[in-house]
Amino acid sequence: MKSEILSLLIVLCMGPISAHAGTVDSLLENYQSQGAGSFDAERGKQMWFDKHIQKDTGASVDCTTCHGLDLSKGGKHAKTGKPIDPLAPSANAERLTDAAKVEKWFKRNCKWTWGRECTPQEKGDLLSFLRTQ
Numbered sequence: 001m002k003s004e005i006l007s008l009l010i011v012l013c014m015g016p017i018s019a020h021a022g023t024v025d026s027l028l029e030n031y032q033s034q035g036a037g038s039f040d041a042e043r044g045k046q047m048w049f050d051k052h053i054q055k056d057t058g059a060s061v062d063c064t065t066c067h068g069l070d071l072s073k074g075g076k077h078a079k080t081g082k083p084i085d086p087l088a089p090s091a092n093a094e095r096l097t098d099a100a101k102v103e104k105w106f107k108r109n110c111k112w113t114w115g116r117e118c119t120p121q122e123k124g125d126l127l128s129f130l131r132t133q
Contacts, residue, residue, distance in 0.1 A: 024131050036121040036123075039121075054112075071087045087130065089130070091133075106123050
């Protein structure tokens with residue numbers, strides 16, 4: 001009986017991890033089908049910290065502007081002040097588990113930060129970095 005309960009707890013705890021891994025793997029496959037090459041978490045990390053000047057405000061921004069340096073902690077949107085839940089999948093089991101939400105936020109955040117949509121290569125590199133957090 002104890003081993004059955006332990007097995008059930010392990011399965012329940014692994015569910016979010018499996019959902020995260022499956023969603024990210026599916027997105028990465030999709031990006032490669034769109035012409036992206038191999039993905040690199042280090043390149044994604046560099047993109048995360050790469051500063052850009054916003055056209056409308058002239059402000060220098062990067063991903064940490066809203067998400068902060070520690071992705072296991074919450075952030076705050078620079079323009080609206082709205083709280084942002086931790087982005088690190090290790091701290092927030094809901095992150096990177098819904099492909100539609102990932103795509104939605106890539107579209108908004110890439111446009112806000114870089115002034116354009118991210119390419120499939122950039123998305124894959126960023127996801128490779130984020131999944132390690």
